[in-house]
Amino acid sequence: MTTQTTLLHEPETTTVDSTLQQTITQMIDDMIGRLPDPKDLSSVERRGIIARYSSVLEGNFIYWMTATLIATKAEAARSILLDNLYEETRDAHPHMMRKFAMAANAFPTDKDALAVHEEVTQMRLFLGKLVAVQSLLSMAFFEGYIQKYMAFLAALAAEEGSTEMEYTDVHGVCDIEHTAGLYRALALEQAINPIGSEMDIFEGVTMLCAVLERINTIEQN
Numbered sequence: 001m002t003t004q005t006t007l008l009h010e011p012e013t014t015t016v017d018s019t020l021q022q023t024i025t026q027m028i029d030d031m032i033g034r035l036p037d038p039k040d041l042s043s044v045e046r047r048g049i050i051a052r053y054s055s056v057l058e059g060n061f062i063y064w065m066t067a068t069l070i071a072t073k074a075e076a077a078r079s080i081l082l083d084n085l086y087e088e089t090r091d092a093h094p095h096m097m098r099k100f101a102m103a104a105n106a107f108p109t110d111k112d113a114l115a116v117h118e119e120v121t122q123m124r125l126f127l128g129k130l131v132a133v134q135s136l137l138s139m140a141f142f143e144g145y146i147q148k149y150m151a152f153l154a155a156l157a158a159e160e161g162s163t164e165m166e167y168t169d170v171h172g173v174c175d176i177e178h179t180a181g182l183y184r185a186l187a188l189e190q191a192i193n194p195i196g197s198e199m200d201i202f203e204g205v206t207m208l209c210a211v212l213e214r215i216n217t218i219e220q221n
């Protein structure tokens, strides 16, 4: 699925912080491990999860990756982000997302969008602070989470009678490479534009966790 030749600018020796990566991977695995079995949910509950996920992803993923690009100063890291955005745009991933939700009869309503309003707002305001390393770690977490979430999302849609699986098929595969790219971008940016020692590198990850937990919370329906 990848694309441009911009990655040629990337230095050969980019050391990714394996401890940080392991922490993020563990956080993702814990969240994925807490997901319910789609068969144990009602149709309304399954539809709600798909609709809230779609409400967040369709309109925000490219925006949040763009916010991260704007914050990032390392040229080689910017190339990685641009490559990601190139693919998102060329292959019309928001359209893929919408098709997936519509086919599962889960196109988001105002209620679905408002269910995640507070958490999405916090994430938007956080990214507006344009702290590159925090934003890059958030997007690395996001890509890693999405890739592992796809089997669950596809199962929800299948239980709702859908066979439209392009979105989940594509993101279960391409986000493996995207996640690795985001970690390289993080390392490149840290080398020239580290955050202050008083700052919490997980600030955006924590906010994104709140968005994703809200998506998966079924009591609100």
Ligand SMILES: [Fe+2]
Pocket: 088, 093, 171
């Ligand atoms: Fe995508």
